Amino acid sequence: MAKIKLITFDLDNTLWPVDEVIRRAEQQCRTWIEDKHPDAAALMTVAKVRAIRDQLLRDDARYLHNLTALRRDALARGFRDAGYSDAEAIRVAQQAFDVFHEARNQVMLFPGAREILTHLADRYILGALTNGNADLRLIGLADLFAFHHSSETIGRRKPEPDMFLAALKSSGSRADQALHIGDHPLEDVGAALEHGFGAVWANLLSQRWPQELPEHPHRIQTLPELRDLVTLLDA
Template sequence: MSMLKLITFDLDNTLWPVDEVIRHAEKTCSDWIAANHPDAAAALSAERVRAVRTALLKEKPEYLDNLTALRQDAMSRAFTEHGFQQKQARRIAMDAFKVFHEARNQVSFFPGAREVLEQLADSYTLGALTNGNADLKMIGIADLFAFHHSAETIGKRKPAPDMFAAALSSAGVHAHQAVHVGDHPLEDVHAAREHGMHSVWANLINLPWPVELDQPRHHIHNLHELPDLVPLFDD
């Protein structure tokens, strides 16, 4: 039995709490639009944006595999529906998204996240697997990861097997030589074990495990627990 070689991490709610980050990024984006394009600000009420997003997802469910495109196109459409010319609407949406994206990557790590990553990167290949659009370079930890696959780069979001297959391929390892660490019971833990990988439920925000899924064999409430847990997968 080969030893563990690869550890993959989900990002949002695994290495940092994300809800407050997104709220802050959306507010920063709205404030920027209000300051720079006051005539466009009225187009972006929360209800209107929700309605536009719902309509887009109904037309094209695969938007869920590309949250960047969904956000950009939702803003664009809200502006055009508000009377802006398409080209101008697109330009404002793209500029506004840059503001959103910059704020979206200002994260506060869970306790121990950076130290644990640095410690594990000494002995294992690390990879990032996310359905979101976090940018590891902007966050400042890209140097710790051998690769970063996302729903956008792969074209399919977890729990589809594509991202896990890409991770194994990138690292050149077999499924039993890899462990995936993530917060989502279905998209991370269940999906990884279905793909033959080991898995650790990072339950850092204390959520209940869904009754319809088999209980996780390994779970942590604090990232500091991970370095002691990882050697168990070598046996």
């Protein structure tokens, strides 16, 4: 690997834990619907909306690359099924999604996240590569990243090469000058290596490495460990 120029980060479960965040955001969205549209809420149960999302994915695989459109369109279909006109269903679904999205970006960073990002941003180009729909501006980290690519903005999710290629173009780097850090063994570590990046497994949630995959030598369990590891990899 050449001298490191670019470091890219996955976001959810790499810089903050996300599962409880999503549950809380869905509950706040549900509460908003119950408060503002109780007639629809009676029909739009959690199970019903989840079933609509599953059906949308079966009908159109492109939703896999755009989770915002999937969630928003599922809400719109739920409102239509509850008797709303198409225009009204779309309008109200956007309002409900906005409630979800605001709560979805109220995250608690893993310990040391901001400090290590600040340290690395002084020395390398930082980029964000995510399959999710986190908003770094709302989270308050946008100033530390030179760019933020997602499956929504690029049109393809990891492990496809598109996001990694976009990162190289945005940074003016070569793949052998790039290091990707993420929690997913396949979508982050495996994909990064396949596309010529170096990779670090961010195992901050103490997950098991899949037995069917070859062991990966570079891993961290806390973000501050990146300070020494990146220095070592860049030596």
